[in-house]
Amino acid sequence: MSADLDAEALQPPNLEALIQFLYQAPTGLLQIRPDGSVTMMNPRSAQLLMPLARQGNLDNLFEVLAEVAPDLRAMVAAAAEPGALVCEGLRMPVLPPTRSRRVLGLSLLRLDAHTIMGCVNDVTHEVELEQQRLASRMRDASRTDSLTQMPNRAAVLERIQQALARSEGEAPPHFAVLFINFDRFNRVNLTLGQEGGDRLLRMVAERLNSTVRQRDAVGSPHESLHTTARLGGDEFVLLLDGMRDSEDVHSVAQRLIDTLSRPYLINGVEVHVSASIGVVAGVHTASLANTVLQDASLAMQEAKRAGGGRHVLFNPSIKDRATRLGVMEHELRRALEQKELFVVYQPIVELPDGRVAGFEALVRWQHPERGVVSPIEFIEIAEECGLIGALGEFVLHSACRQHMAWQRQFGPGMPRMISVNLSRAQLNDADIARQVERVLRTTRMPATSLQLEVTESMAAQGDDIRTRLLELKALSIALALDDFGTGYSSLACLGQLPIDVVKIDRSFVADAETNLHKRVLIEATVRVARSLGMSTTAEGVETDGQATLLTTLGCDKGQGYLWSRPMTARDATQWLAAQSEASRPVEAVPAAVR
Ligand code: C2E
Ligand code: CA
Ligand code: CA
Numbered sequence: 001m002s003a004d005l006d007a008e009a010l011q012p013p014n015l016e017a018l019i020q021f022l023y024q025a026p027t028g029l030l031q032i033r034p035d036g037s038v039t040m041m042n043p044r045s046a047q048l049l050m051p052l053a054r055q056g057n058l059d060n061l062f063e064v065l066a067e068v069a070p071d072l073r074a075m076v077a078a079a080a081e082p083g084a085l086v087c088e089g090l091r092m093p094v095l096p097p098t099r100s101r102r103v104l105g106l107s108l109l110r111l112d113a114h115t116i117m118g119c120v121n122d123v124t125h126e127v128e129l130e131q132q133r134l135a136s137r138m139r140d141a142s143r144t145d146s147l148t149q150m151p152n153r154a155a156v157l158e159r160i161q162q163a164l165a166r167s168e169g170e171a172p173p174h175f176a177v178l179f180i181n182f183d184r185f186n187r188v189n190l191t192l193g194q195e196g197g198d199r200l201l202r203m204v205a206e207r208l209n210s211t212v213r214q215r216d217a218v219g220s221p222h223e224s225l226h227t228t229a230r231l232g233g234d235e236f237v238l239l240l241d242g243m244r245d246s247e248d249v250h251s252v253a254q255r256l257i258d259t260l261s262r263p264y265l266i267n268g269v270e271v272h273v274s275a276s277i278g279v280v281a282g283v284h285t286a287s288l289a290n291t292v293l294q295d296a297s298l299a300m301q302e303a304k305r306a307g308g309g310r311h312v313l314f315n316p317s318i319k320d321r322a323t324r325l326g327v328m329e330h331e332l333r334r335a336l337e338q339k340e341l342f343v344v345y346q347p348i349v350e351l352p353d354g355r356v357a358g359f360e361a362l363v364r365w366q367h368p369e370r371g372v373v374s375p376i377e378f379i380e381i382a383e384e385c386g387l388i389g390a391l392g393e394f395v396l397h398s399a400c401r402q403h404m405a406w407q408r409q410f411g412p413g414m415p416r417m418i419s420v421n422l423s424r425a426q427l428n429d430a431d432i433a434r435q436v437e438r439v440l441r442t443t444r445m446p447a448t449s450l451q452l453e454v455t456e457s458m459a460a461q462g463d464d465i466r467t468r469l470l471e472l473k474a475l476s477i478a479l480a481l482d483d484f485g486t487g488y489s490s491l492a493c494l495g496q497l498p499i500d501v502v503k504i505d506r507s508f509v510a511d512a513e514t515n516l517h518k519r520v521l522i523e524a525t526v527r528v529a530r531s532l533g534m535s536t537t538a539e540g541v542e543t544d545g546q547a548t549l550l551t552t553l554g555c556d557k558g559q560g561y562l563w564s565r566p567m568t569a570r571d572a573t574q575w576l577a578a579q580s581e582a583s584r585p586v587e588a589v590p591a592a593v594r
Contacts, residue, residue, distance in 0.1 A: 026044060027044060028046075028049070028119055028120035028121060029042045030045045032118070033114055033115070036061045036062030036076070037059060039115075044120075048104055048120050049104075052068065061118075065092065069092055072090075079110050080110065081110065082112050085110075089123070091105060092104045092105075101124075104121065105123040106118060107120075142154065143155035147198060147205075148202055148230050149205075150230045152232075153232065156231070156237050156239060156293075157290060158289070160177060160289035160293065161288075161289040164292070166241075171283060173285050175241040175281075176239075177239055177280045178277050178278070179280075179299065180260070180276075181234060181235050181304070182204075182234040182275050182276075183275065184273075185233070188273055200266055200273070205230060209228055226238070237293070243281075253279055254311065256275070257310065260275040261273065261274045261309065274308055276304045279296065279312065279314060280292050280313075284315055298322050299313065299318055300312070329381060331367070332365075341364070341366075343569070344362050344566035344567055344568055345362070345418075345569065346362060348559045349557060350557055351538075351555055351558050358415045358417035360559065361395055361399035361402075362421070363379075363394075382425075383424065389435075392422065393439065396420050400418065402569050403418040403449060404445055406576060410577075411580075417450065422452045427465050428465075430464075433475060447476040450477045451478040451480050451501065452477055454479060456481055456484060469497075469499075478500040478501060480500065481494075483503065483539075484503055485507070485521065486507065494534070501534060502529045503539050508538075509538050509546055510540060512549055522555070527554070535556040535557070537555070538557070538559070539559050540560045542560050546562070
């Protein structure tokens with residue numbers, strides 16, 4: 001650039017040019033006095049401010065803006081120094097009668113004691129953009145899980161819906177939904193505290209994300225369509241979208257289970273958790289995102305039911321089962337509330353004389369439509385839906401109360417004991433010994449008169465269960481091993497279990513007369529039990545022949561239809577009355593309640 005041109009460029013613009021600029025500038029420019037009176041205003045200013053002017057009067061800016069900027073007069077007065085900024089980009093909403101809402105921005109600068117210069121702009125578009133940005137930020141926040149920064153339920157549902165739309169017409173669709181939940185996570189929360197639990201969840205999220213990133217690294221170069229999300233609590237979802245045909249969702253699920261169950265280091269402690277995964281993939285994919293997620297959750301619950309640490313692929317029979325369970329659960333809740341449950345009692349007698357030793361309490365359900373329902377149909381459901389605690393307590397309470405009523409009526413030791421079944425879920429409850437103790441206290445039942453029956457598979461389980469059994473024993477309660485011979489533990493393990501009575505399963509008793517093998521097993525059981533200081537009770541004794549054989553084999557007690565079917569409390573009372581009167585071996589009594 002030449003020196004001449006430079007000099008020319010630095011020349012001040014002439015007045016004519018300035019006036020042209022004022023007239024044509026796409027910006028509103030104005031000049032006022034400190035009292036608001038307008039001394040100069042270009043056409044753009046007039047155009048912008050006119051909708052605010054009363055009767056088209058633009059003489060005084062303060063009056064024009066009285067409603068949208070009521071503090072303007074005070075602001076001008078406060079900015080008295082030359083060069084002081086009165087306001088910058090002050091937002092003023094304008095509601096012109098005919099057009100949509102607009103927003104004006106006003107900036108004013110004090111030049112000297114008498115002059116204030118300003119500019120006014122239409123900032124509607126800017127404000128709209130800002131609002132959109134804010135809305136989208138809020139939308140993102142409402143679709144993000146705050147703990148893990150993962151997409152949340154709303155977001156993943158939307159993506160599942162998109163995947164469904166994309167794979168319309170494909171059979172099977174090219175995506176899979178994995179519903180992930182940790183096994184016994186509340187125990188983790190109890191030991192680590194809320195904060196530790198949160199840290200664990202963040203680490204889980206990180207592992208999930210990195211698993212997906214690894215898959216992408218070996219997968220297609222396209223942008224990943226996979227989504228990891230947290231639904232809340234310890235529930236996570238992995239959406240594998242755009243799956244290749246060759247891809248095996250089973251191996252993905254298994255790899256995920258392996259990755260997630262590696263120990264986590266939290267506050268210097270190694271934490272072990274296992275995950276259960278429900279998978280929706282292939283032909284049984286529903287058409288609504290919500291249903292897909294529900295189905296995946298049902299499959300996950302199925303995985304948990306099977307012991308956890310595994311994955312289950314959804315199929316319609318899982319849903320049917322869940323529906324049936326749901327109906328049963330609902331009815332069972334009602335049964336507990338409306339006292340449709342009751343307890344029947346089956347005598348346990350001494351061998352060989354048949355004198356009553358005690359009763360086993362067995363629960364029944366008086367269903368309004370179906371009549372009396374067997375516990376085989378509802379105990380498992382009660383366990384699954386968390387009703388077993390209340391049910392168990394009801395049976396225990398009824399049995400203890402009944403036992404004490406008999407003691408009052410027939411004198412002490414008539415009968416000597418009452419036996420109550422404990423289910424697996426009850427033994428999983430750390431509080432079970434205290435619950436039992438409470439029932440004993442409220443019914444004034446001596447602990448030594450109570451026997452609790454647990455099954456082999458339960459008793460052989462981990463340390464927690466063992467601790468609970470020992471706590472119960474410490475209360476002086478007798479423990480019986482139910483259904484012996486059907487479970488896992490062998491005669492060799494019998495000595496390791498803290499039990500007092502072995503109940504020989506009725507499948508052994510039924511064939512004992514004809515099957516030498518069963519007979520030998522009964523004999524061996526009796527011998528081993530006796531050598532360990534335990535006694536034996538044979539279940540399901542139906543014939544005199546069986547009773548005689550069991551006596552010969554050395555069994556201490558018997559229970560079965562030969563002596564009596566389970567009876568209602570009232571029938572059992574009559575039965576006991578006949579016993580105490582006769583005080584001799586009894587004949588079989590006809591069935592009362594099946
Ligand atoms: P279990 O503890 O083995 O109970 C004995 C079952 O054998 C009872 O069935 C009883 O009616 C039946 N039984 C008794 N004598 C004979 C016989 O001579 N022949 C034949 N064929 N059967 C006989 P029930 O009452 O239907 O109970 C089934 C199972 O349900 C029980 O098996 C027990 O595991 C469970 N159960 C029953 N009541 C309760 C309860 O209150 N709590 C828990 N947790 N489980 C219970
Ligand atoms: Ca039993
Ligand atoms: Ca049994």
